[in-house]
Amino acid sequence: xxxxxxxxxxxxxxxxxxxxxxxxxxxxxxxxxxxxxxxxxxxxxxxxxxxxxxxxxxxxxxxxxxxxxxxxxxxxxxxxxxxxxxxxxxxxxxxxxxxxxxxxxxxxxxxxxxxxxxxxxxxxxxxxxxxxxxxxxxxxxxxxxxxxxxxxxxxxxxxxxxxxxxxxxxxxxxxxxxxxxxxxxxxxxxxxxxxxxxxxxxxxxxxxxxxxxxxxxxxxxxxxxxxxxx
Numbered sequence: 001x002x003x004x005x006x007x008x009x010x011x012x013x014x015x016x017x018x019x020x021x022x023x024x025x026x027x028x029x030x031x032x033x034x035x036x037x038x039x040x041x042x043x044x045x046x047x048x049x050x051x052x053x054x055x056x057x058x059x060x061x062x063x064x065x066x067x068x069x070x071x072x073x074x075x076x077x078x079x080x081x082x083x084x085x086x087x088x089x090x091x092x093x094x095x096x097x098x099x100x101x102x103x104x105x106x107x108x109x110x111x112x113x114x115x116x117x118x119x120x121x122x123x124x125x126x127x128x129x130x131x132x133x134x135x136x137x138x139x140x141x142x143x144x145x146x147x148x149x150x151x152x153x154x155x156x157x158x159x160x161x162x163x164x165x166x167x168x169x170x171x172x173x174x175x176x177x178x179x180x181x182x183x184x185x186x187x188x189x190x191x192x193x194x195x196x197x198x199x200x201x202x203x204x205x206x207x208x209x210x211x212x213x214x215x216x217x218x219x220x221x222x223x224x225x226x227x228x229x230x
Contacts, residue, residue, distance in 0.1 A: 001081060003068030006031040007039075008100065009056050010091040017046050018054045021096040024066065033097040038062050077110040102147070146195055153192035161185035 006023040008031065022039060023031035037060060044057040064071050072078055085104025162185055169178035 001025045001031075002027050004031070004081070005037075005063060005066050005069055007056070009054050010093065010098065010100065011047065011054065013092055013094045015047075015092050018056055019094055019096065019098075020056050020058065021098070022060075022063075030100065034066075035096075036062075036066070071113065073113050076112045076114050078113045079108060079110050081108045082106060150192050150195040153188050153195070157185050157189045157192065161188065 002025060004025040006025055008021040008023055009018050010021075011017075012019045020039060020041070021033050022035075022037040024034045025031040039058050039060045042057040042059060045055060047054055064073060083103035083106040086101055087104065090101055091098060161181060165178050165181040165185060168174050168181060
């Protein structure tokens with residue numbers, strides 16, 4: 001979904017309405033908020049109290065093109081993608097740049113944009129109108145597999161395998177067994193560390209934290225060099 005314009009919606013902080021965040025996706029990572037789009041909320045926007053469904057009816061005045069992407073407004077079958085979930089009350093925020101969990105399901109559909117283009121366009125009826133979605137496919141139960149493996153590998157290494165290797169050596173004196181367990185554990189740790197940067201690119205908060213950490217480290221290094229030079 002590189003270069004995609006994303007309309008991300010979640011409950012507001014008070015849980016009485018919805019927050020719509022316009023974002024640009026740089027790759028297969030969490031999209032980052034972009035303030036460059038002007039989206040006006042229309043009547044009907046809010047939360048369906050009966051079903052809990054979030055709904056945003058809106059009009060965007062400058063969403064037809066953006067860096068590395070555009071909409072074909074004359075197309076009768078323009079392709080769209082979506083991601084939803086995970087289930088549960090995870091996000092309720094007024095922050096347009098709020099970090100979100102990895103989606104639990106995703107898919108694609110097509111829409112007739114030619115029928116809703118032009119001045120005075122109204123919110124289309126997606127169930128019965130000419131702009132209704134056509135076809136598409138759902139891919140349910142999407143999991144953040146890389147992050148899961150990263151976490152499990154790290155936990156098992158430090159809280160199970162390393163203590164096991166020490167126990168084998170100290171209680172039973174089995175040096176060769178200790179050595180093999182230690183080597184295997186080290187490989188698991190290295191695998192977990194290798195997956196760390198990949199997991200870090202998925203989420204805004206992790207990327208921002210790493211960036212701040214790197215800046216702080218660079219400043220400390222620079223200060224040390226300057227002090228040494230003095």
